[in-house]
Structure formats: C-alpha cells, structure tokens
Amino acid sequence: MSEKRTEIGAIGEFGLIERLNEQIKIRQKGTLKGIGDDAAVLDAGDMVKVVTTDLLLEGVHFDLSYAPLHHLGFKAVAVNISDVAAMNAIPTQITVSIALSNRFSVEAVEAIYAGINAAAEQYNVDVIGGDTTSSRSGLVISVTAIGEVEKGKEVYRSGAKENDIVCVTGDLGAALIGLQVLEREKEVYMANPNMQPELDKYSYVTSRQLKPDARMDIIHELRDLEVVPTSMMDISDGLASELFHICKQSKVGVTIYEDKLPIDKQTFDTAVEFNMDPITCVLNGGEDYELLFTIDQKDFDKLEKHPDIHFIGHITKEDSGKFLVTKSETAVELKAQGWVHFNQK
Numbered sequence: 001m002s003e004k005r006t007e008i009g010a011i012g013e014f015g016l017i018e019r020l021n022e023q024i025k026i027r028q029k030g031t032l033k034g035i036g037d038d039a040a041v042l043d044a045g046d047m048v049k050v051v052t053t054d055l056l057l058e059g060v061h062f063d064l065s066y067a068p069l070h071h072l073g074f075k076a077v078a079v080n081i082s083d084v085a086a087m088n089a090i091p092t093q094i095t096v097s098i099a100l101s102n103r104f105s106v107e108a109v110e111a112i113y114a115g116i117n118a119a120a121e122q123y124n125v126d127v128i129g130g131d132t133t134s135s136r137s138g139l140v141i142s143v144t145a146i147g148e149v150e151k152g153k154e155v156y157r158s159g160a161k162e163n164d165i166v167c168v169t170g171d172l173g174a175a176l177i178g179l180q181v182l183e184r185e186k187e188v189y190m191a192n193p194n195m196q197p198e199l200d201k202y203s204y205v206t207s208r209q210l211k212p213d214a215r216m217d218i219i220h221e222l223r224d225l226e227v228v229p230t231s232m233m234d235i236s237d238g239l240a241s242e243l244f245h246i247c248k249q250s251k252v253g254v255t256i257y258e259d260k261l262p263i264d265k266q267t268f269d270t271a272v273e274f275n276m277d278p279i280t281c282v283l284n285g286g287e288d289y290e291l292l293f294t295i296d297q298k299d300f301d302k303l304e305k306h307p308d309i310h311f312i313g314h315i316t317k318e319d320s321g322k323f324l325v326t327k328s329e330t331a332v333e334l335k336a337q338g339w340v341h342f343n344q345k
C-alpha cells in the first residue's frame with residue numbers, strides 16, 4: 001500500500017501552516033489568539049502579552065560571505081521585534097537560540113552577540129535565555145520575542161473595514177534590491193578575489209538587507225497621537241502578499257494606487273540597473289520590515305502630516321476584489337506573489 005505524499009511546494013508555506021493549524025486545539029482560555037497573526041496573544045489581566053518567533057538559517061536567510069556577524073545578530077532580533085510592533089505592542093524580553101558548527105570560534109559567536117545586544121539596547125528588551133547546540137549544516141539563529149499592550153489595544157490582521165485608509169511606513173523594495181547587489185558582488189568576488197566590491201553607491205539598499213530596523217518608532221508615535229490602527233502587520237514577505245493576508249482575514253477588498261507607493265531613489269535606480277521593474281520590487285520584495293496598517297478615516301487628520309507614513313489606498317468590500325490602479329489609471333488585479341521559500345510551481 002502506498003502512502004499519500006504531498007509535496008510542500010504544492011501547497012506552499014502558508015498552505016502548510018493552515019493545514020497544521022487544523023490539527024491544533026486550543027486548551028487554555030488565556031490563549032486569546034494562537035496561529036495566524038504576527039504574534040500569538042495571551043491574556044495577562046489588564047494587559048495582553050504577545051509572543052512571536054522567527055528562525056534564520058544559513059544558506060536560506062543569510063549568506064555569511066557578505067552578512068557581517070554582528071548585523072546578523074541584530075537582524076535576528078529586529079525581525080522578531082517587527083512582529084511585536086505589528087501587534088501594536090511594546091517588546092519586553094527575548095530568548096536567543098543558536099546552533100553552531102565547529103567552523104565558528106568563540107569570537108565569532110561574541111560578534112553575533114554584539115549585534116544581539118545592540119538590538120536589545122535599541123529596542124529596550126532583556127535577553128532572558130535561549131539554547132545553544134551544535135549544527136552540521138551551518139549557523140541557525142532562532143529568536144523569540146515577548147511584548148505587551150493594554151488589553152483591547154492589540155491590533156490583528158482581521159480588523160480592516162470598508163473605507164479604512166491603507167497606510168505603509170518608510171519605503172519598500174530596498175531589501176530585495178540590496179540582496180541583488182550583494183549577490184552580484186559575491187559573484188564578481190568569486191570570479192576574481194582581487195576585485196574590491198563596489199558597495200558605496202548601494203549603501204542604502206544593502207543596509208536595508210543586512211541590518212533592517214523594526215518600526216517601533218511608529219508604534220510609539222501612534223500611541224502619542226492616540227491612533228489605534230484597525231488592522232496591522234509587518235511587511236516581511238512583500239506588500240502584495242501582506243495585503244492578501246489582511247483582506248483574507250478581514251474579509252474585505254482593497255484598492256491601492258501605484259503613484260502612492262513609496263520607493264527610495266536608490267532602490268528605483270538600482271532596480272532599473274538590474275533590469276527589474278521597480279514597482280514589482282515594491283509589491284513583491286520581501287524583508288523590508290516596514291508596517292502595513294489600516295486606519296479609520298476619522299484618524300487621517302492626526303497622521304496626515306507624518307513624513308514617514310504613506311497613504312496608498314483604501315479598503316473596499318470583499319467582492320470588489322484587490323486592485324492596483326496604475327499611473328495610467330488602469331486597474332489591474334493584485335497578485336500575491338509573496339516571498340516563496342519552497343519551490344512553488
């Protein structure tokens with residue numbers, strides 16, 4: 001008798017998580033939200049605690065031939081803090097687990113920790129534990145972050161309503177373009193080790209790839225302005241993919257406008273140099289770790305003048321679909337390309 005075998009690539013990362021979730025039963029009444037958002041949400045009296053974890057694997061998420069160890073440590077923390085921010089929560093503690101091969105020296109591990117400690121300082125969190133083990137397949141770093149927010153002020157992916165305004169912070173596509181630059185310079189270097197990489201011209205995009213920053217500044221500002229977004233998530237897999245998550249979980253549609261999408265000049269110019277469409281980079285580039293959120297129209301005045309929040313569109317009825325209005329005013333259907341870790345056909 002042959003057992004059924006489904007390739008992971010056939011259902012994709014999100015399909016796999018959904019399928020695993022079907023087997024999971026919530027037993028504790030304190031578990032307010034389990035799988036399915038940027039972080040889990042746990043009851044803590046007047047507050048809720050949020051918990052999130054992310055794994056970085058050598059050869060999949062980073063390449064040590066161009067990722068400095070201290071940046072890697074910083075990034076491993078920042079990507080988790082970004083998920084705490086995405087719940088509208090303030091991070092408080094992290095745990096750090098690492099798997100190392102004997103290729104790494106004590107000094108190398110200390111370099112990773114210098115980055116971890118710099119991030120802990122910047123985001124005001126304590127490193128409270130973790131695990132250390134050996135690895136046969138390169139370096140693995142797993143960070144878990146804990147945060148908290150007043151009960152009722154936590155923000156899920158599921159709260160967007162028709163007519164809400166869609167906002168993104170910062171600029172998008174830079175981390176993807178930075179990766180292209182780093183990969184190209186690596187190839188040049190491998191072909192001729194005497195060549196010095198030419199990275200100055202690309203310093204913004206490469207730093208966005210190597211040392212992303214979580215947007216805690218925005219979370220503090222939203223608090224000061226007394227704005228609670230109706231829905232929110234961080235942009236780790238690409239804007240289009242994240243909009244699909246918000247629409248699916250909120251049961252709404254969306255229209256965004258090409259001329260409102262934020263892109264940095266260096267990202268734009270470098271995309272053109274690589275023969276890539278800058279707008280495709282903005283829509284589908286991963287790892288920018290900016291925030292995507294929706295606000296009620298009544299809050300627009302409070303954010304209107306903010307220099308780093310961009311209003312890219314609005315929420316529509318679910319059956320209106322998901323559209324990008326181009327500069328030539330044609331509405332094209334959005335595709336959720338996402339950042340595909342498994343080979344999806």
Ligand code: ADP
Nearest residue numbers: 017020034035036037038039040053054083236
């Ligand atoms: P993010 O990109 O914000 O880190 P993910 O797409 O990685 O979110 O995860 C989506 C949801 O699925 C989260 O709630 C996460 O905790 C959950 N999840 C991911 N992988 C697993 C797994 N192997 N087992 C249980 N839950 C998982």
Ligand code: MG
Nearest residue numbers: 038083234236
């Ligand atoms: Mg996230």
